[in-house]
Amino acid sequence: MAAVTLKDVAERAGVSIKTVSNVVRDAPRVSDATREHVMRAVRELGYRPNASARRLRTGRSGLIALAVPDLATPYFAELAQHVRAQAAKLGLTVLIEETLGDAKEELRLATGVGAALLDGVILSPLHASLDQLAPVASEFPLVLLGERNYERDRLTADHVLIDNVAAAREATAHLAGLGRTRIAAIGVDRKASATSRQRLEGFQLALHTAGLTYDPRLAPTVQDFDRHNGLLAMRTLARLPAGVRPDAVFCFSDMLAVGALRALHEAGLSVPGDVAVAGIDGSDEALYSTPSLTSVVPDRAAIASLAVKCLATRIRSEEDPAPFEVHTAPHWLETRESTVGGRLALP
Structure with a gap:
């Protein structure tokens, strides 16, 4: 079976090949409605961007990772589904990793496995300290999930949490x-x-x-x-x-x-x-x-949306990094x- 091309997606969506390329590359100058329309065609046709070619053109692979302690825990399994859905809206593919709460594994994954493949990581750390993760966040797009223990003026990474x-x-x-x-x-x-x-x-x-x-x-x-x-x-x-x-x-x-x-x-x-x-x-x-x-x-959907959007912003930024932020999701x-x-x- 022939591979699905940008032209195929453009014909299905009724837009130009350039528009499809902008959506797949996550270019900023595309309306939300157009982006969603094109991504629907991408999903229907099963289009898979050539990660190697994209990396050469943009320096990005379009791949991010979600690293959680335990996928057997329903909370994290359900959260992973939301993260994948939110990432798909932005044309990103999610690799899901399990750390089992091991500090060394958390630190390894936080770096994007050497940053040779991944554009960024969403990590729920259990035992890696936030001070240990700080140098990573200053060099590589990283969003942390879960609790934090220090004041806002000492924030050393983007953080998504509930109260x-x-x-x-x-x-x-x-x-x-x-x-x-x-x-x-x-x-x-x-x-x-x-x-x-x-x-x-x-x-x-x-x-x-x-x-x-x-x-x-x-x-x-x-x-x-x-x-x-x-x-x-x-x-x-x-x-x-x-x-x-x-x-x-x-x-x-x-x-x-x-x-x-x-x-x-x-x-x-x-x-x-x-x-x-x-x-x-x-x-x-x-x-x-x-x-x-x-x-x-x-609100797992809100947690996933905040984390993915925050990470995507860090990945796309070509200017001096903005200050790290804490994003609080609702609960009830x-x-x-x-x-x-x-x-x-x-x-």
């Missing part, structure tokens, strides 16, 4: 608003990650506002934000004496919450009758769990059966 303190505070306030007085937290991380610290901060702020006291016995530590650690932590909480055992739990991820639901089922405790459970991630698994899980939902709380009871009608 984790506010998100945790809203979920905990919801539990307190239901009249729950012994609220536990599952997700205090032995590795003291920024995610864990910020969500714990929001949890404690909500307790204080509700006139409740933070009890370390109701905050067992975990190794990771996965189902198994949620199961183990909830088993520990379920064995506490009746006067201490929690009547609500805020889990720092949906996966922790799914494990906690299993442990409560094992212990013969009803949800939400005996214990109300809330999580954070807004994954599809939260919607289909039994009972369905109340969860804080980060979805209340479901695990805290308010009833029955959820799935679409």
Whole structure:
């Protein structure tokens, strides 16, 4: 089968070959409507730009990478789908990499694998420090996802995130608003990650506002934000004496919450009758769990759009780099059966 050419795409879209070339090269002087029209023809015909030729003409390959800790985690798998969709709108192809949270691998991928192939990288680091990543961001287009610990005037890379303190505070306030007085937290991380610290901060702020006291016995530590650690932590909480055992739990991820639901089922405790459970991630698994899980939902489409557009701007810039920025994506709380009871009608 003959390869699809720029001429083929131009004929399908009803535009000039030059217009198709401008879209494929991500030239700035193309309207959004024209760009989308041409990209639709590109997708329909399965056109694949010649990366080597493009690299010679423009110094760019049109390839970017998304590097995340764990593709088995629904949050990152769903985020990857959004990133690919947003990148396609700009004529970019996404290579998806898994770091498994290894600092050396995070640093390696942050450089674009030697920058010989990739135009830029979107990275969700777990253990590479932001100071380690700073030299990379000053030389190579890099956008970071997730939490940050330093003030805006010390920003050393573009960053896309949600307000984790506010998100945790809203979920905990919801539990307190239901009249729950012994609220536990599952997700205090032995590795003291920024995610864990910020969500714990929001949890404690909500307790204080509700006139409740933070009890370390109701905050067992975990190794990771996965189902198994949620199961183990909830088993520990379920064995506490009746006067201490929690009547609500805020889990720092949906996966922790799914494990906690299993442990409560094992212990013969009803949800939400005996214990109300809330999580954070807004994954599809939260919607289909039994009972369905109340969860804080980060706007993954917005996160992906902000990250891809920010990276594309860095890639296209031929002037002195603009100051790094923090972009905050929206989030919201979805209340479901695990805290308010009833029955959820799935679409």
